[in-house]
Amino acid sequence: MRALSLLAVAALWVAGCGNVWNDPYPAVDAGRNILYTAFTDRPKHLDPAQSYAEDEATFTAQIYEPPLQYHYLKRPYELIPLTVEQVPVPRFYDAGGRELPQDAPAERIAESVYELKLKPGIRFQPHPAFAPESYGQPENLAKIEIARARSIADFPHTGSRELTADDYIYQIKRLAHPKLHSPIFGMMADKIVGLKELGAALGKAAKDLPKDGWLDLDAYPLAGVEKVDALTWRIRIKGKYPQFAYWLAMPFFAPVPREVDRFYARPGMAEKNLTLDWWPVGTGPFMLTENDPNRRMVLSRNPNFRGEAYPCEGEPGDREAGLLADCGKALPLLDQAVFTREKEAIPYWNKFLQGYYDASGISSDSFDQAVRVNVGGDVALTDEMQEKGIRLLTSVKSSIFYMGFNMQDPVVGGLAERATKLRQAISIAIDQEEFISIFQNGRGIAAQSPLPPGIFGYEAGEGGLNTTVYDWVDGKPRRKPVEVAKKLMLEAGYPNGRDTKTGEPLVVNLDTTGGGMGEKSRLDWLTRQFAKIDVQLVVRSTDFNRFQDKVRKGNVQLFYFGWNADYPDPENFFFLLDGHEAKVPHGGENAANYANPEFDALFGKMKNMDNTPERLQIVRRMNAILHHDAPWVFGLHPKSYTLSHRWLSNRKPNDVANNTLKYQRIDAAARAQARQAWNAPVLWPLAVGFVVLLAALLPAWLGYRRRERGAALR
Numbered sequence: 001m002r003a004l005s006l007l008a009v010a011a012l013w014v015a016g017c018g019n020v021w022n023d024p025y026p027a028v029d030a031g032r033n034i035l036y037t038a039f040t041d042r043p044k045h046l047d048p049a050q051s052y053a054e055d056e057a058t059f060t061a062q063i064y065e066p067p068l069q070y071h072y073l074k075r076p077y078e079l080i081p082l083t084v085e086q087v088p089v090p091r092f093y094d095a096g097g098r099e100l101p102q103d104a105p106a107e108r109i110a111e112s113v114y115e116l117k118l119k120p121g122i123r124f125q126p127h128p129a130f131a132p133e134s135y136g137q138p139e140n141l142a143k144i145e146i147a148r149a150r151s152i153a154d155f156p157h158t159g160s161r162e163l164t165a166d167d168y169i170y171q172i173k174r175l176a177h178p179k180l181h182s183p184i185f186g187m188m189a190d191k192i193v194g195l196k197e198l199g200a201a202l203g204k205a206a207k208d209l210p211k212d213g214w215l216d217l218d219a220y221p222l223a224g225v226e227k228v229d230a231l232t233w234r235i236r237i238k239g240k241y242p243q244f245a246y247w248l249a250m251p252f253f254a255p256v257p258r259e260v261d262r263f264y265a266r267p268g269m270a271e272k273n274l275t276l277d278w279w280p281v282g283t284g285p286f287m288l289t290e291n292d293p294n295r296r297m298v299l300s301r302n303p304n305f306r307g308e309a310y311p312c313e314g315e316p317g318d319r320e321a322g323l324l325a326d327c328g329k330a331l332p333l334l335d336q337a338v339f340t341r342e343k344e345a346i347p348y349w350n351k352f353l354q355g356y357y358d359a360s361g362i363s364s365d366s367f368d369q370a371v372r373v374n375v376g377g378d379v380a381l382t383d384e385m386q387e388k389g390i391r392l393l394t395s396v397k398s399s400i401f402y403m404g405f406n407m408q409d410p411v412v413g414g415l416a417e418r419a420t421k422l423r424q425a426i427s428i429a430i431d432q433e434e435f436i437s438i439f440q441n442g443r444g445i446a447a448q449s450p451l452p453p454g455i456f457g458y459e460a461g462e463g464g465l466n467t468t469v470y471d472w473v474d475g476k477p478r479r480k481p482v483e484v485a486k487k488l489m490l491e492a493g494y495p496n497g498r499d500t501k502t503g504e505p506l507v508v509n510l511d512t513t514g515g516g517m518g519e520k521s522r523l524d525w526l527t528r529q530f531a532k533i534d535v536q537l538v539v540r541s542t543d544f545n546r547f548q549d550k551v552r553k554g555n556v557q558l559f560y561f562g563w564n565a566d567y568p569d570p571e572n573f574f575f576l577l578d579g580h581e582a583k584v585p586h587g588g589e590n591a592a593n594y595a596n597p598e599f600d601a602l603f604g605k606m607k608n609m610d611n612t613p614e615r616l617q618i619v620r621r622m623n624a625i626l627h628h629d630a631p632w633v634f635g636l637h638p639k640s641y642t643l644s645h646r647w648l649s650n651r652k653p654n655d656v657a658n659n660t661l662k663y664q665r666i667d668a669a670a671r672a673q674a675r676q677a678w679n680a681p682v683l684w685p686l687a688v689g690f691v692v693l694l695a696a697l698l699p700a701w702l703g704y705r706r707r708e709r710g711a712a713l714r
Helices: 002-017 054-063 143-148 165-174 185-189 195-207 258-264 345-353 364-370 383-387 417-429 432-439 482-491 519-531 544-553 571-577 597-606 613-629 668-678 684-713
Strands: 034-039 068-070 079-081 091-093 111-117 225-229 232-238 286-292 296-301 336-341 359-361 371-373 379-381 391-396 399-405 444-446 470-473 476-479 507-512 536-541 558-564 632-644
Touching (some): 054 286, 054 296, 165 225, 345 359, 417 613, 432 444, 432 632, 507 519
Parallel strands (some): 034 336
Antiparallel strands (some): 068 079, 091 111, 111 232, 225 232, 296 336, 359 632, 399 558
């Protein structure tokens, strides 16, 4: 009887509670203006001087505010002010210090000066480093308080203050800090006047510091950065470098206050991850309130945020897409964003379908369930997705994936005709269209050059065709037949894949990090591509650190790399092939070690130009050189496919800006309703169990009643 009663109560409880038992979030958060999403890789750096990875920018871009940002809706991408009053227009000076006109030739310009003036009233998030009465100063922090702290929230006193020019100047100096190893120090040391010298001075000073010592950067001058007043500062750049404005939209140039740096330098803090690399401090719309990178990270609204307005302009189609409905509203439109770590794609996908994540990418395993490819290549959502009201956003990313040849290798490298024709033959043989179809579910376009769509100099159609690899047929590119590649192999001295000089078969080596689902099938496919021209491919797998070391030392022959745009300019892609950027010997980003004097001369001229017809002509010539020399097998520009539920608004693909969370909006009521409908309890198994249990217990109960009556009669 007790079992029957408990089962009945359980049935009533399940019927009344709906989907409570499998909801991964606290009941108190139901109906709140919270965005729920996931991340797969834990961020390594949240310090703006060090962070350079896309998964880190997911967080840093919502917290830190550099001087500039990109307009959220306009395309092509447009720089606009963020914390400063206007986008700076540089003033040019010659070697004698005389100011030059804006149209002065680049060779006459010795320095460019950028003056930036802050909007008044911008304040930092609450933080113990700003605690009143100097409480937050490290010398006033009790050791017992540090010992008890597990997060920044454990410090009882916080404060704030207004953003100043000093905070931006301090961060620029941090790029030269020897212990931070900023990934852009080398590049910026060649651009910002005096930064290289500051790095040398700080390097000497750091040698004399104790292990827990603090380097007060205010004690070291930086010649190229000048404070004009509390809200204004100037940055002096060597020569003409128009791309510097794009760097002013990256977190590297976001402000870091001196007192925050001092606060985190307190002995005992680093051992408990109480560092800027773990607990960032900014003026942005959100602040990090929970950091457990193996489980969950939470961004909450910064109570001190000034209330930036949602844009009222965009590009054609934005109004019809509902992207201007929140025109003029104060940002951010969310109260919180909860990021849960999902190491596997299937649980991520299933929780999205249940409504527990508001947006999702599409893994290869889930592609057919989410998307169908119609005749002609058009992509549409499946009926299941449409019934749920799910939206699909697609865009070609400002990225390229490529196979690089080590141009210092005696077989595949160099600009001699033999090696060049070998590289051209391999470029034809590797069928990128087939790769995209099989392994990318069609999510990509074959690259014709280093430049992806959306970057100045990219040309669709016949004008941008890589004529070494493709023919233009019936209004579209067609890869040259394998017979053309075999003819090039013959001309290179490798008939039927054998060296005419030695008679030995041609063997080439691909270095890779290996691993990952589907890796074997991709490498098997690639081996077959080389076999089409009788070349034997040997795959040499190694761990990531060893692979990086081999690339750095030039001990590779072929390798796969990719590049995401730092900013929307052709210089940011062509520099990957600039001879002055070669890994060997310069330690730059040119992993192929490609060096062509004509290309390098054109790059030196093009990189400092504005986007003019003359610049376009130079870009075309540079692409023609690369088509012939083939230092890369130009792989693909990936397509981004993102799904979002109908209650998530104001999402638009943006490949160069990361501070996009503040624009997004949640309809919490619609989400709660959908979750309830999609996760209704399935009660029939419980009913069947109830009947089975009743059938099992009924004979015992009837026997008990008979014995009870018999005892009464006796």
